[in-house]
Amino acid sequence: MTNTGMFFRMLFSAVFRRRSRAMMAVVASLVGAATLFCLAMICIAVPQQMNEEMRAYGANLIVTPTSSTASADKAGIDEAMVEHTTEMVAAKGSEKHATYRYENVRVNAAPYVMAGVDAKQVKNLNHHWVVDGSWPSDGKVLIGRDIADAIGLKVGSRITIGYRASDNASSSSSTSAEDANTDSTGASSSQSQSQQSSGQPTQDGRVSSDIMDTSGTEFRVAGIVDTGGSEDSIIYATASDVNKLTGVTRGVDVIEYSAGASDLDALVQSINDMTSMHVKAQQVTKITASDTRIITMLQTLFWIVSLVVLVLTLVGVGTTISSIVSQRRNEIGLRKALGASSSAIGIEFYVESAMYGLIGGLLGTAIGYGLAQWLCVAVFERSIGFNWWLGVASVLLAALVAVVASIPPVHRATRIDPAVVLREE
Amino acid sequence: MDMLLELDHISKIYGDLHAVDDLSLTVPAGQWLAIVGSSGSGKTTLMNMIGCMDTPSKGSVKLEGRKLEDLNASQLADVRKNLIGLVFQKFYLVPHLTAVENVMVAQYYHSVVDEKQALEALDRVGLKDRAHHLPSQLSGGEQQRVCIARALINDPKLILADEPTGNLDEKNEKIVLDLFRQLHEQGTTIIVVTHDALVASCAEREIMLNHGVLVGEKWNDEAARKAYEAAGGRPASTGAQVEGAQTGETAIGFSDPTKAAKTGGTEDAE
Numbered sequence: 176m177t178n179t180g181m182f183f184r185m186l187f188s189a190v191f192r193r194r195s196r197a198m199m200a201v202v203a204s205l206v207g208a209a210t211l212f213c214l215a216m217i218c219i220a221v222p223q224q225m226n227e228e229m230r231a232y233g234a235n236l237i238v239t240p241t242s243s244t245a246s247a248d249k250a251g252i253d254e255a256m257v258e259h260t261t262e263m264v265a266a267k268g269s270e271k272h273a274t275y276r277y278e279n280v281r282v283n284a285a286p287y288v289m290a291g292v293d294a295k296q297v298k299n300l301n302h303h304w305v306v307d308g309s310w311p312s313d314g315k316v317l318i319g320r321d322i323a324d325a326i327g328l329k330v331g332s333r334i335t336i337g338y339r340a341s342d343n344a345s346s347s348s349s350t351s352a353e354d355a356n357t358d359s360t361g362a363s364s365s366q367s368q369s370q371q372s373s374g375q376p377t378q379d380g381r382v383s384s385d386i387m388d389t390s391g392t393e394f395r396v397a398g399i400v401d402t403g404g405s406e407d408s409i410i411y412a413t414a415s416d417v418n419k420l421t422g423v424t425r426g427v428d429v430i431e432y433s434a435g436a437s438d439l440d441a442l443v444q445s446i447n448d449m450t451s452m453h454v455k456a457q458q459v460t461k462i463t464a465s466d467t468r469i470i471t472m473l474q475t476l477f478w479i480v481s482l483v484v485l486v487l488t489l490v491g492v493g494t495t496i497s498s499i500v501s502q503r504r505n506e507i508g509l510r511k512a513l514g515a516s517s518s519a520i521g522i523e524f525y526v527e528s529a530m531y532g533l534i535g536g537l538l539g540t541a542i543g544y545g546l547a548q549w550l551c552v553a554v555f556e557r558s559i560g561f562n563w564w565l566g567v568a569s570v571l572l573a574a575l576v577a578v579v580a581s582i583p584p585v586h587r588a589t590r591i592d593p594a595v596v597l598r599e600e
Numbered sequence: 601m602d603m604l605l606e607l608d609h610i611s612k613i614y615g616d617l618h619a620v621d622d623l624s625l626t627v628p629a630g631q632w633l634a635i636v637g638s639s640g641s642g643k644t645t646l647m648n649m650i651g652c653m654d655t656p657s658k659g660s661v662k663l664e665g666r667k668l669e670d671l672n673a674s675q676l677a678d679v680r681k682n683l684i685g686l687v688f689q690k691f692y693l694v695p696h697l698t699a700v701e702n703v704m705v706a707q708y709y710h711s712v713v714d715e716k717q718a719l720e721a722l723d724r725v726g727l728k729d730r731a732h733h734l735p736s737q738l739s740g741g742e743q744q745r746v747c748i749a750r751a752l753i754n755d756p757k758l759i760l761a762d763e764p765t766g767n768l769d770e771k772n773e774k775i776v777l778d779l780f781r782q783l784h785e786q787g788t789t790i791i792v793v794t795h796d797a798l799v800a801s802c803a804e805r806e807i808m809l810n811h812g813v814l815v816g817e818k819w820n821d822e823a824a825r826k827a828y829e830a831a832g833g834r835p836a837s838t839g840a841q842v843e844g845a846q847t848g849e850t851a852i853g854f855s856d857p858t859k860a861a862k863t864g865g866t867e868d869a870e
Contacts, residue, residue, distance in 0.1 A: 181704055181713040185697065192696040192734070509692045512653060513750075514681025514709040516674060594653035 182523070189527055190534075196502065197531060200495045200577070204535025205542065207488025208573040211481055212543030215565055217550060218477040222470045224555045226435060229465070232303050234273075234431035236264070236439060238446065238456045251276060251426030252454055260430060260454060263446055267436035273297045274427035276417055280410065281337040281391065287322060289336065289410045291417030291427075300433055304406065308398025311411050315397035319407035323399045330396055336410065337391030338420050392420055430454075485576070493580035496528055500584040508593040517589035524588065528581035529574045536573025540566050603662075604629040604757060604789050605650060609839055610659030612645050612812075619645040621812040622659070622839035628828060629757065632780070632790045634803035642812035643793040644762055650791065651684055651760045652676040664757070681710045685751030689763035691743040693735040699746045700731040703753050710754040721749040725779060741772025748779055759783060761792045765799055777802050807836050808854050814838040814846045816854030 176184070190197045229235075238260055240252050252260070257274055264270045273296035280289040294310040294317075308330035311317040316336070318328060328334060394416070400406055418424045436442045439458055446456035500507075507520055544561055551559045605627040612620040620642045627633055635643050648654035649661055652668060661668040663683060668676065680686075693702045703718040722731050725745035735743055744764065751759055761780070765773040777799065784790055784804075792803060800806050804824040808816040817836050819825035835851040846852045 176704075176713050176715050178708055178713050181708045184701065185694075185705070185708075188696045188701065505692060506694050509694065510705070510709065511677070512651075512680065512686055512692075513706050514677050516677060519709070592653075594648040 182526075185523065186527055186530065190530055196499050200492065200499060200528070200531035201535040201538070203488070203491040203495045204532045204573045204577050205539040206535075207484060207491065207576065208536045208539025208569055209543035209546065210484045210539075211488070211572070212540045212565065212569040213546040213550070214477050214481045214484065215569070216544065216547035216559060216562065218474055218481075219562065219565070220547070220551055220555070220559045221473050221477070224551075224557065225470050225473065229469075233301050233459070234433050235459050236432040236434045236443065236456060237459060238430040238432065238454050239428065240426075241450075241453045241455050251428050252430060253426040256452060256454060257427065257430055259452065260446065260456075261432075263449075264432050264434050264436065264442065267434065267438070267442045269435035271296075271300050271433040273300045273431050274414075275429045275431065276414060276425070276427045277429070278338065278417060278421055280420070281339060282322070282326060282334060282410075284337075287410055288408070289316075289412060289417060289420075291414040292411055293414060294411075297411070300431060301402075303402065305401045306398045307401065308396070311397055311413055311416075313413055313416060314394060316394045316416070317398045317400050317411040318396055319409050320399055320401040321407040322410060323396070328396050328399070330398055332396045333393055334396055334410075335391045335393050336412075336420065338422075340421075488576055489580050492528075492532070492577050493583065496524075496531075496577070496581040497584035500524065500581075500588045504588070504591060507588050507591050508595070511591065512593040521585055521589045524581060524585040525578050528577045528585070532574035532577025533570060535577070536570035539573060540569040543569065602629050603627065603833075604631075604664060605791075606660075606662040607650075608660040608662070610649060610656040610661060612642070612649065612654070613657040618812045618840070620649070620656070620809075621842070623809075623814055623836065624659075624838070625807065625814075625836040626833055627789065627791065628831065628833060629789050630784070630787045631805060631824070631828070632784045632803045633792070634800040634806040635791065635793045635809065636795055636800045636806055637809035638795060640811070641809040643795075643809055645812075646809070647760055647762050647791070647793045650758075651686060652680045681706075681754065683757050685754065685756035685759045687744070687747050687751050687759065687761035687764045689766040691735070691740075691747045691767075693743055693746055693750075695735055698732045698734055699727060699738065699742075699749075702735070702746055703750045706750045706753050718749075718753060721753045722746070724752070725749045726775070739772070741768050741775060744768055744772065744776055745779070748776065752783070756788070758789045758791065761790065763794055763796075764792060765794070765796060773798070806854075810844070811842075813840045813842050813844075815844050815852065816846060817851035818853050819851075 238252070240250075252274075261270065261272055264272070273292060276291035278289050278291070279286055281287070292311070294312065298304070298310055306317065308317075309315075316334065318334070322328070326334070394412065400411065412420070434442060443456045443458055446452070446454065510520055511517075544566070548558060551557055603626045605625070607623055607625040609622050609624050610620060611618060611622050623646070635646060637643050645654065649656050650663075652663075652671075655669060663679060666679070668679070671679065693699075694705060697705065699722060700715065700718050703721055704713050704715060707713045707718060719728060719731055722728050725748055727742060727745050727749065730738060730742055735746070738746065744767070748764075751761075759780075764780075765776050768776060773796075780790055780792070781802065790803070792799060794800050801820055804821040805819050805828075806817065807814060814836055835849060836846065837849070838845050838847055840847070844852075
């Protein structure tokens, strides 16, 4: 047997033949590692989960045509540009999007805003919409709660929607209204803007000309949407129904994105820098700001708790190692009497401490992962994958903490006078 | 005759207490010396100074011609592991290591670990079949024999034993003394601190301390005394001016200690 072999034989004997003592040190490391790993896993999982949750509350980025395009011709953003813009957003992270084409229409001669949408896209983007009935399909519309209450419509009712080209003649201010829309979705501003843009004489906010004209296309009410916001004053139909109703096929007025990009400012800047695209991107600040604030607060809280746990672990492991060392004063004195140098004794104890830390770290990391998994399933209803880098870091940190915590007691131990210890005075 | 150990007017002083008072002593290689005295007489303090585990307040200790006061802690540790084998009254075995591992610990700090040699050392003290037992599985006598095997493993020139039979029954005491006898016959220098008359009488030479002062010296082996004197060896002496102190060139004889050693190891915590 070599001296290295003897070193490890002594080490393993100290750890495995003194199980009750070793168990104390291992448990101290285990508790620390489990708590820290669990917190770290949640620190990583929570922002991801929060981000996804926040994404369900609508768009955090809207894209509209630039003023020059709109003034020249209300062509909107064509399909190719929608695709191109979406590619740019998708390149920076996950994305969900929905497109909206807004038209001014009449119901019982009163003006309302109608949006041509892809129901699947809108549903996917706005999980918070409460829809009584079903989403729009061909021949069926989804109407806002305010409209339903005003007209007295229910799910299954019939509604006649008329389109007047003259109501939509002036659209030069369309995109300028979008410009101001930095803290809400595109829908609300489009609606208010559209209601003021008919370019015809109005009375009490309503078009006064051909007021009794109630002709139009009949639709069935598929559902009633209730969001508590501007969406409650809009009629949603499929894009093809809007095309048929208006007799004009054109691009969309707004693209709403729920973008998972980490740096939304940079994404907005990159889209706006591409002037040839003739679109303008803006953040929906109420979504992004609250998202960021909540995540930052949660992360700060977790890091503070982690720091407290780290300090408690250091104290716990330090006290345990200190107790172990003091119980072995005679052994240390004997080893010195047999010719061991202070450094040799120091190395033996530091390696032993590291071993307690490694064992505790391995077990603690496994338990911490189990806890984190359980918490995520219980709270977020989703499982989390094991982060191997974090796992390795957790085990190494546990070993490092055990070694650092053992420095003061081991330093004291290496200064033990063998004569004093062996005399037992 | 080469002197393995030379003490030159050494004292150990704690405040007003002279634990060892101005002692001069020479011990040639191969001699078996017993240091006797009652509890608190300074025996263990003297042994610690000889064993490089303590330093004298005054005077000089020479081991194999090297002055210990000139050495630093690391060099003293080297002397300890190379020249000295220690046997303790309370054995001091590492509790979580087996008998053979306890012997190998001494090899580990000395030079190179050799399990076969460690087993041979245990065989020499009659414990080969108990080599893989933990100290808690061994009797007191067996533990002391492991301690002796550990002291012998590096072939030390000097065995220092502090009350080696203090915790042993008669049977195990005899086994241990037989081992010392064998070592002595092989030429190993042995210094035994004891207040057991039987153990002391096994030594060639005895010196007696009382409150740190040398108060007597006697030889149990006349041939050894003659050889010692013929080689220029002189009686131990003290410079302490205390009544009854052995201050001159003439040894003052003394009776064997009357106190029995079988006290359960509780009375000699010096």
